[in-house]
Amino acid sequence: MGCQHARSQPSFTRAAVDSAEYARAIAASASDALVSFLRVELEVANTMLDAAAATSNGELRARRRDLAHAAHDEVARRLTADAPLPGVTLDVRAELSFQLALVQGRLDSLD
Numbered sequence: 001m002g003c004q005h006a007r008s009q010p011s012f013t014r015a016a017v018d019s020a021e022y023a024r025a026i027a028a029s030a031s032d033a034l035v036s037f038l039r040v041e042l043e044v045a046n047t048m049l050d051a052a053a054a055t056s057n058g059e060l061r062a063r064r065r066d067l068a069h070a071a072h073d074e075v076a077r078r079l080t081a082d083a084p085l086p087g088v089t090l091d092v093r094a095e096l097s098f099q100l101a102l103v104q105g106r107l108d109s110l111d
Contacts, residue, residue: 031087038075038096045071045103052110065110072103 048068052061078085079097 027087031085034078034085035088035092035096038078039099041071041075042096042099042103044068045075046106049103049106049110061110065107068103069107072100072107075100075103 045068048064048071052064052068055061055064075096077083079093079100085093
């Protein structure tokens with residue numbers, strides 16, 4: 001004789017809580033991905049600036065500087081005061097802004 005287990009159906013309240021938790025998890029994941037993306041862009045900018053400084057080829061130097069500038073501009077665009085960065089703490093925003101200022105200084109020194 002088989003034993004039948006009654007499956008409990010989630011209540012509307014449980015489903016709403018699960019949805020809210022899921023939405024928070026998705027938002028946190030999106031925030032983490034954005035911060036990672038911005039850090040990678042800053043790393044790309046610094047790498048391109050290192051490469052630009054290491055070459056004597058003017059055309060190659062200009063191309064690498066342009067790539068560094070594009071990465072800088074992407075981060076700057078996302079860090080503007082008007083840009084919402086949901087889930088990004090003020091400390092992380094300050095760190096990214098500091099790194100961006102360092103890249104800007106390096107770009108200025110290549111001019």
